[in-house]
Amino acid sequence: MEAGRDAAKAFWRAEVQREDRKREPWQLDQWSDAIQWYLNWLKACEEAGADHRSLPERLRAAVHSAGSRRGLALRTKQCYGAWAARYAVFAGDEREVMRVETASRFLGSVVNDEDCAYSTQKQALNAVAFFFKYVCGVEDPVFQVKLRKTGTRIPVVLAKPETERLFEKLDEPPKQAKKTEGRYGLAARLQYGAGLRLSELVRLRIKDVDLGRGTLTVRMGKGDKDRMTVLPKSLREQIAEQIEKAREIWRRDREEGLAGVYLPGALARKFRRAAETFEWFWLFPARQTSVDLETRCYDRAGRDDDAVGDAAVTRVAVRTKPESGIRRRHHLHGKVYNEAIQRAASAAGIEKHVTSHALRHSFATHLLEAGTDLRTIQDLLGHEEITTTEIYLHVATGVHGLGVVSPLDSRE
Template sequence: MIARIKQIEGSRWSQQLRVWHVPDIDENRIRFKLALVADTLPSDEGIIQIEKFKQWLRSRRYSESTIVTYSEALKSFFVFYNSKAIAEITNEDVIIYNNEYILKNGLSSSYQNQIVNAIKLYFKTCRDTKIEVDKIHRPKREKVLPNVLSKEEVFKIIDVTENLKHKTLLALIYSSGLRISEALAMKPQDIDSIRMLIHIKNAKGNKDRYTLLSEKVLVMMREYYSVYKPKEYLFEGQYGGQYSSRSAQVVLQEAAQKAGIVKHISLHTLRHSFATHLLESGTDLRFIQDLLGHSSPKTTMIYTHVSSTSLKKIKNPFDL
């Protein structure tokens, strides 16, 4: 298969993504039986409206990651209706889109919810519309519990990671309950080694917060800093700038495979594990909420369903 891919003009190997890729042109789309480029783009009107929507989101100080998420979600909706004037789109069209695109392609309820968020936000800013925003219903959310690693599994992953930068990054994410975006945006001056706290700036929802700094991780960070000497961000790429989140994910997957972890995990699993282990050690749920930066206690409550402390107190009838 690789030999055949190499014969396609413009084919390339991506070291970062670790895949072969070919130019996104109609010739290759026909070859792989995909929709033509024109069929994957919104109408000219849609492109203009998406750009206006981005400007509106920026004026409301939404984060760039949220702007990308919402504009891509709106683009998906406009591509589906690229032959229909936006002013003519109705609530019935939203239902048809959900059935004929979201459900037909087996897409998740969380993705559908992103689409609904984008549609509702966009049409709130749109004067000439037949859409009744308040009558657009959200999908029923799936109650999926997060995967959580045991403490032993976490330390095994960190122990088998030999590269000092990678080891420090994984240890920091777990020990402070960070989102990957927060860890990669961190700067050396955000580390308060006197108060043993980390200042998280402009996190999700444009909120600042403080979280814990582990004494053992601080020792690792000092060793890492003396070796790598980062200039701006605490974790930087080979040529400077923020370290790639994709590279960090690859680091975790390789470490998990080396450690013999068969669970489906991501970097966010380390954050879930941090919260669950705090709860199991008796930390008040309100403090965990503050450390994680959750707006609602309902978000933090999910960890009560994955904590094993209460379940261990129950004597299994089979063992009796």
């Protein structure tokens, strides 16, 4: 929530008037005076064109805005923004955050002091490099840090009976009115049956489903690439029913005059009415609508980043201003779905670290065990390198797996 009067009211109700912490009248008066002083300070900052937000918030917003100008995917902007905020906390002040030496120390702490994978280290490096190049204007920053190679982690794979137990638990009606586990069974089956990443599953649109040919088209997958994968025959009837459920939600949204679904910037500009058509609607729409929040950067004259351009933004002191977007319906929330998977796995007695990604691992492993060649699995998963797919050789048994029989089992 943006800092301001609404946020102050929410804080007053949630913290100052907490039922488990009764406050004396004089304490309430002090809280009231403090909040009023804070609101007056915010107003003065706004009138003076000053930025009242913390350094981490400002860096996150600046990186997000620069990413928008360069057409980065939303998840990439969020990821880079999160790393920029962490870097700001590490640097401590505005002078230090602009120094390449400080960034080198930060990356060194990530590499040497945190137990994180090589891919995470590389992600941090890319995010900080993006900040220096596109926000600070440093063309080719050189960081004195060497990334640390980490060992290969064996993926968590469910046995087929375990997947069935998981799906059964997801199909059970919720015991509490606010719980929604009963609606996730189909999504989980589709993720397993098509080998989808979590983000690819929740972002499926109606037009991506071809019931006649039995295929799914994954748009803008990892690496911003499209691919096709299989739509299980056993799910086609349920998917057809889900499409009709989505159609009813879409019709209701249109009758209520809601804005269309989210489209990437270039598509939204090219096909202005596409967001309101059913073909672009989500296969798994969220139950509730929500308001978009867009963060943009402004210079002291009040011009936004599109108006002043990259060079001007790096030359002037930038303040950030969150702008309330429009109300629309987004897709099923990945975090909520993943938490439902974890609860169902626990309820099913599956003693493994199960996340939604385990369903994708299980898809690949079970195909390999059934005799599907590695190259085909690579295409279905959307792996750029065959070496990434080869990890499943370590966990598969049977035809294309290890195929090793323990000497204890082979005794005669």
